[in-house]
Amino acid sequence: GFSSGLTIPGSLQIILRHYQVHRRNIGLSLWGIAALTPFTLGPFIGGWITDSIGWRWLFYVNIPIALSVAAFIAILLFGREMEHHHPPLDWPGLLFLLIALATLESALDRGEIISWWRSSPIIFLGMISLLALMVFAIWEWYGRHPLLELHLLKRRNFLIGGMVLFFTILLFQGSIALYVVGFQLVMGYSAWLVGLLILPMAIFSKISFILTQRLLNHLDARILAIFSLLGFAAASFWVSSYNHPASFSELLWPQAFVGIFLGSLFPSINTVALSGLSGPAEMRGTAFLNVLRLCGQAMGIPLIATLFDRRTILHAHFLAEGNSTVMAHTPTISSSNIHIVHYIAHQAAMLAFNEIFYIAAWGFLLGAGLLLFSKRVP
Structure with missing residues (x-):
């Protein structure tokens, strides 16, 4: 992946x-x-x-x-000119996004096996995903070099x-x-x-x-x-x-x-x-x-x-x-x-x-x- x-x-x-x-x-x-x-x-x-x-x-x-x-x-592509001037990677944003998507996908993949919201692990994964996604959105909205340009949603x-x-x-x-x-x-x-x-x-x-x-x-x-x-x-x-x-x-x-x-x-x-x-x-x-x-x-x-x-x-x-x-x-x-x-x-x-x-x-x-x-x- x-x-x-x-x-x-x-x-x-x-x-x-x-x-x-x-x-x-x-x-x-x-x-x-x-x-x-x-x-x-x-x-x-x-x-x-x-x-x-x-x-x-x-x-x-x-x-x-x-x-x-x-x-x-x-x-x-050997010998072709390459540009190396890139803005710094938003590592905190990447971490928050990774946690949000990984926990959400884990909940979706395992939900049918362990009975969805009747299961404590699914509730835990869902809460972690939602929290990480909220922190990610706040961080990206006010970040100088955001991983995703959320302002485009305006x-x-x-x-x-x-x-x-x-x-x-x-x-x-x-x-x-x-x-x-x-x-x-x-x-x-x-x-x-x-x-x-x-x-x-x-x-x-x-x-x-x-x-x-x-x-x-x-x-x-x-x-x-x-x-x-x-x-x-x-x-x-x-x-x-x-x-x-x-x-x-x-x-x-x-x-x-x-x-x-x-x-x-x-x-x-x-x-x-x-x-x-x-x-x-x-x-x-x-x-x-x-x-x-x-x-x-x-x-x-x-x-x-x-x-x-x-x-x-x-x-x-x-x-x-x-x-x-x-x-x-x-x-x-x-x-x-x-x-x-x-x-x-x-x-x-x-x-x-x-x-x-x-x-x-x-x-x-x-x-x-x-x-x-x-x-x-x-």
Whole structure:
């Protein structure tokens, strides 16, 4: 996590520093396409590796790839001029932020295991996270060289853009993780087949991203962002409408539909948030948005997974309560009725799956409505 967190701002800084001004849009377009790749091609490649040679190879292949990329970058950047005049690092701010995020993520990851707020450790972790976050906010607001420029939140577009980015990536990352894992557990798909379901998203997102770079020069970014969120909402409503085991082709089309809007969503939201900023202020704003994006990704998976588990248990309870055969044999259910229990568990998981995407759809609609209150982006 520490190493991967360095790659996003590091790679962006390299492009902004070493690309000529009139070719910078090309570099940023290539960078944006690369940034979308893990969401889209990751499940496809990972599914093939898992089914073909085993899940451990997902980690083994990282070694030669990382070493090769590091060597390639070293060769390309060797001898280039580098600037060393940077403001001092805000070590207290970094420590407070680290404590806040680490305790919060620990609470999210362990909450389902140790019964959330009924557990003393979760309450303790939550209080520590909240306290550290409050101290961090006060320290950064009055600091001379803040780690995150919180004063940017006084700008309406940055505040709205940051909020929409955080909750959009949270819902998107959580629902994609549920999509990948849920179809393996609920419908018995292999990792390879689930990767194939995500593949259309990879194809169409690249095309739409290239078109977005051209449209942003001629169109208000708010329109693109709102249009993309409406597309995400429509796709989520689409997925939530399946009340029976859908065929592979039926599941494929919503992902292609999402891919059309994925390439335009995040560039347009970033443009809205960073509108009116330039130079160092724009770089500080970009760093702030990257933190929000990473936090949304990290929190989305455990939150959506927990909500899915809770709703599955609730639906299973009501489905079993309405089945006299199951209730008559509880708790010593006979082997002849075990298929009824499995069927109820399967249907409960499908209902919970639909509910998650229904909630996500309304979340995307809320984000689109919130963007209406932002200022026009020239």
